Amino acid sequence: MSAPVTGRRARRARRPRAVWLGWLFAAPAIVMYGTFVLRPLLLTVQYSLYDWNGIGPSTWVGLDNYRRLLTDSELFATIVHAFELIVFFSFVPVLLGLFVAATIRNIAASRLATVARTVLFLPQVIPLVAAGIMWSWLLSSTGLANELLSAVGLDSITRAWLGEFDTALPAVGVIGAWVLVGLCTLLLLAGMSKIDPALYEAARLDGAGPIREFFSITLPSLRQEIGVCVTVTVIAALASFDIVYIATQGGPGNSTMVPGLEIYYLAFSEREVGMASALAVALVLLVLAVVLPIQRLTRDGSR
Amino acid sequence: MIATRRETLIGRLLLVLLMAITIVPFISLFVTALHPSGTYPSGLSWPDSPQWGNFLDAFRAANMGKLLLSSSLIVLGVVPASLLFGTLAGFAFGHLRMPGHRIGFLVFVLGLTLPFEGIITPLYYQVRDMGLLNTRWAIILPLIGLFMPFSVIWMRAHFVTMPDDLSEAARIDGASTWQLFWRVHVPLAMPALSSLAILLFLWTWNQFLLAIVLVDDPAKRTMAGALGAFQGQWGTDIPLLCAGALLILVPTLTVFLIFQRRFVAALLQGSIKG
Numbered sequence: 001m002s003a004p005v006t007g008r009r010a011r012r013a014r015r016p017r018a019v020w021l022g023w024l025f026a027a028p029a030i031v032m033y034g035t036f037v038l039r040p041l042l043l044t045v046q047y048s049l050y051d052w053n054g055i056g057p058s059t060w061v062g063l064d065n066y067r068r069l070l071t072d073s074e075l076f077a078t079i080v081h082a083f084e085l086i087v088f089f090s091f092v093p094v095l096l097g098l099f100v101a102a103t104i105r106n107i108a109a110s111r112l113a114t115v116a117r118t119v120l121f122l123p124q125v126i127p128l129v130a131a132g133i134m135w136s137w138l139l140s141s142t143g144l145a146n147e148l149l150s151a152v153g154l155d156s157i158t159r160a161w162l163g164e165f166d167t168a169l170p171a172v173g174v175i176g177a178w179v180l181v182g183l184c185t186l187l188l189l190a191g192m193s194k195i196d197p198a199l200y201e202a203a204r205l206d207g208a209g210p211i212r213e214f215f216s217i218t219l220p221s222l223r224q225e226i227g228v229c230v231t232v233t234v235i236a237a238l239a240s241f242d243i244v245y246i247a248t249q250g251g252p253g254n255s256t257m258v259p260g261l262e263i264y265y266l267a268f269s270e271r272e273v274g275m276a277s278a279l280a281v282a283l284v285l286l287v288l289a290v291v292l293p294i295q296r297l298t299r300d301g302s303r
Numbered sequence: 304m305i306a307t308r309r310e311t312l313i314g315r316l317l318l319v320l321l322m323a324i325t326i327v328p329f330i331s332l333f334v335t336a337l338h339p340s341g342t343y344p345s346g347l348s349w350p351d352s353p354q355w356g357n358f359l360d361a362f363r364a365a366n367m368g369k370l371l372l373s374s375s376l377i378v379l380g381v382v383p384a385s386l387l388f389g390t391l392a393g394f395a396f397g398h399l400r401m402p403g404h405r406i407g408f409l410v411f412v413l414g415l416t417l418p419f420e421g422i423i424t425p426l427y428y429q430v431r432d433m434g435l436l437n438t439r440w441a442i443i444l445p446l447i448g449l450f451m452p453f454s455v456i457w458m459r460a461h462f463v464t465m466p467d468d469l470s471e472a473a474r475i476d477g478a479s480t481w482q483l484f485w486r487v488h489v490p491l492a493m494p495a496l497s498s499l500a501i502l503l504f505l506w507t508w509n510q511f512l513l514a515i516v517l518v519d520d521p522a523k524r525t526m527a528g529a530l531g532a533f534q535g536q537w538g539t540d541i542p543l544l545c546a547g548a549l550l551i552l553v554p555t556l557t558v559f560l561i562f563q564r565r566f567v568a569a570l571l572q573g574s575i576k577g
Contacts, residue, residue: 021480022401029392029451030407036426036448037414043425054428100321104314112318118563119322122329124570125559126552127509127527133534133548134328137335137541142343144331182325183570190571210310239418242511242527246534260420260512267424268516276424284421291416 041284047277054273065278074254075279078262079286081169082238085258088173089180089237094229096177097184098222102214105192120182128179132246135175136162139247162248168256175243180236184229191225192218227298231291238287259283336361336546343541354542361546365533366522371554373439374508374526380443381507382500385450389499390492392451393458394484398465408459414452419512430517441517442525446510450503457573461495462488498569501562508555526551 048065052058069075107113123131138144139161146158161171199217208216241260244250250257250265259279266276330347337353338344340360361367395401396408426445427436435441465488473483489496507525514528521532530551537544559566 020401022395022399022404023407025395025399025480025484026392026407028388029411029455032388032444032448033411033414033451034448036429036445037417037422037451038410040422040425040429041417043429044422047425100317103310104318106311107314107318112315116318116322117567118560119325121559121563121567121570122325122556125505125555125566127511127530127555129509129511129527129530129534130548130552131328133530133544134332137545138328138331144327144347147347178324178328181321185321186567187571235416235418239420241420245511245515246531260418263420263423264512264516267427273424280421280424283418287416287418 044277044280044284047273048281050274052273053271054267055271058274061274065275066282068275069278069282074257075262075275077254078257078259078279079282081256082240082258082286084169085173085176085237085240086234088170089176089240090230090233092173092177093180093184093233094226096181097188097229098219098226100185101188101192102210102218104189105218108189108193117186120186122182123179124183128242129246131175131179132243135178136247139171139174163252165252165255168248168252172240172244172247172256175247176236176240179243180233184233187229188222188225191222195221223298227294230294230298234290234294235287238283238290259286332545332549336542336549338542340543341540357542357546358550361543361550364537364543365529365547365550367550369522370524370526370529370551373523373529374554377439377442377446377525378504378507380439381446381450382503385447385454385503386496386500388447389451389454390458390489390496391484392455393460394462394488396455397459397462398470398488399480408455411452411455415456417449417452419449423512423516426513427516436517437519437523439518439523442510442513445513445517446507450506453573454499454503457499458492458495461492465491497565498572501566501569502573504558505555526554 049060049062050058051061051064104113104116140146141158141160141163145161149155149158159167161167195217200213203213203217239260240258241264244256244258244261245264248256250261260283263276263280263283266272266279327347334347334349335344336357337355338350338357339352339354340357344350392411396404396411430436430441430445435444469487470483473487478486509527510525511527511531514524515531518524518528521529524532530548533547533551534544537547
């Protein structure tokens, strides 16, 4: 904190031998990352240009796998499903989180809020697999969800939520929303606690109500936190695997098949390694294409 | 701060409601686990005679002792190595700033959003060719690689805030770069390191995809991977499945409740930096 600009002097003072030494420090990380991430990533791109069953000889097919991805309705549907999941994994937790955080902002320091901090984090700590098992049971035909619906006289809409074509994907989405809403709420609440309280007092004195307050002060100050929430949740939606694998295995039919699960099936049960790799490349690019603009939009703020 | 009574009350109610929604699935799991094995209990009903023995049965059926050992071994393989490698590289990119450090760091940043599914197919063949399939190394080594982007970025973020004066003073005292790292900077990095350790522990323990693809034997998997196998085997016996799921949650929940303050702080920071 004391002396601000000594960087240049320090660098000049360094012995020349030490200049390249940094790469030696970085070497273990680079080796592990290169061997187990970058190499497989490049191989994914290579595999995606071949037709290969994983055992026999492979045939060069150029971009055929990608063409099939765009024309085969079943494969393309997985990507559509991933985007539908964004509504539940991302929009619901962020909007609900904003609403809850704004409402409880005043009591953020109370004992209740301290307890809530622990409780709301529970879904983040448990394996997604466990969340999937819990909710498969809650949403089954004799589960708690249906019991609650019957209790309020909605017998007519009770059903096996994860087992029917129309409701399976939204039901999977609900599981994701449950996992992520606590994280979003607490992240946004942490962001709100950094806002200068004087702003709110000034607004109150000017006669602003809670709603005006929210749109004029809270929302603009939370740009970065909202960006973080959206980024994390969108990645969770596009790359979802664990929850779907446990809750529906992609069924009924293919109504909840997502790219991650389809890659797994294609590569390890249907032995279409080339096609699986093309879908994997598409997924990686899709995540980047969605996340980079969000980062750009939210990081350029005043902070 | 000016706040009306009514707003505070609504806030409290909302918070309690949200907590209830978070907790109820856990309670449902617990209550169901106490029903006689093989039945299909309805909703939240308390059983006439709670079957505490279900937990024992699930413990035996899931081979819990072995699973705990296996997960612990995997965590011991992944976390210390990831911390060490991540800190070394974070120190290099954040403090030593050797020629080309920007490009090197950028390569790690690019890996941050990579979904594991994106590389799982070639990874399987690579691990097989290395002769590691169905061993714990098949999970440990790739996970270290996959955790590198986050670990390096996390530790670099710490090291860029360290003043250069500190290093200069140490160098005048005759410290080599290694001594500077190990004696001066690592002790100062402990808060950042411990948060990272918590996150890595959690992500390793809960890792599912690598476990089911690369290791067939549930007894050599992570907890989450083993739970997947347990569901496959006992999926029709709801109370036993619930008991098993609950047992598998106990270790993480215990660690979470002990270190909860650290956990919450680490997870919040983790998402911001990630």
